[in-house]
Amino acid sequence: MSHHSTYIRPDAAAPVIRVAVSARHVHLSSSTIDILFGPHHHLQVRNPIQQPDQYASQECVTLVGPKGRLDNVRVVGPARDQDQVELARTDAAHLGLDPPLRESGHLQDTPGITLIGPLGSLAIHGGVIRALRHLHSSTADAVVLGLKDGDDVDITLHDGERTVKFDRVRVRVSPFYRLELHLDTDEAEAAGLAPHGTVQLPADIALRPRPFWPQTR
Numbered sequence: 001m002s003h004h005s006t007y008i009r010p011d012a013a014a015p016v017i018r019v020a021v022s023a024r025h026v027h028l029s030s031s032t033i034d035i036l037f038g039p040h041h042h043l044q045v046r047n048p049i050q051q052p053d054q055y056a057s058q059e060c061v062t063l064v065g066p067k068g069r070l071d072n073v074r075v076v077g078p079a080r081d082q083d084q085v086e087l088a089r090t091d092a093a094h095l096g097l098d099p100p101l102r103e104s105g106h107l108q109d110t111p112g113i114t115l116i117g118p119l120g121s122l123a124i125h126g127g128v129i130r131a132l133r134h135l136h137s138s139t140a141d142a143v144v145l146g147l148k149d150g151d152d153v154d155i156t157l158h159d160g161e162r163t164v165k166f167d168r169v170r171v172r173v174s175p176f177y178r179l180e181l182h183l184d185t186d187e188a189e190a191a192g193l194a195p196h197g198t199v200q201l202p203a204d205i206a207l208r209p210r211p212f213w214p215q216t217r
């Protein structure tokens, strides 16, 4: 396969790209919050996270799957329309689940799980995913990088010792986003980045926009 690879490296003219590592977490509907934490419970903000209006709450749940459980799994607020559990592959294996890679909100044909809170528990019949890695970008940065919403790009991380390439990173563009690569804890581990939840780490990243590859693969 021949292709022209064009690397865009952050330099004086290019935006700085940060990496945010998303540890396993859940998004809950208000009715599920009522069941797990009590009627009319409101999630308490622990710390804001980078993307607009999202926050890590003080609330945690326990996840129970066919083969194991995970305690102290953070609830990310605010409440959503549907419950969604985001796991890394190793988390899923520990629980005995094999969830598909999905974009947030695309929950058709995903496995269920049992959620346990301080005041109740609930078996949900779907909603468990491995989050598709993605790059958030402001509209202005997307113009500089030649990217548009929905693009897939390859991103190469250099940690000084090793180079790890993540292929097919979905690009999400919004005026409210800042330029940030979102990886799960397994992906961060593979790239030599410490798995510190949503801590942000500077990284040396090269982008190759998808159009330089053939469309079929």
Ligand SMILES: [Zn+2]
Pocket (backbone or CB within 6 Å): 051, 134, 136, 182
């Ligand atoms: Zn994200």
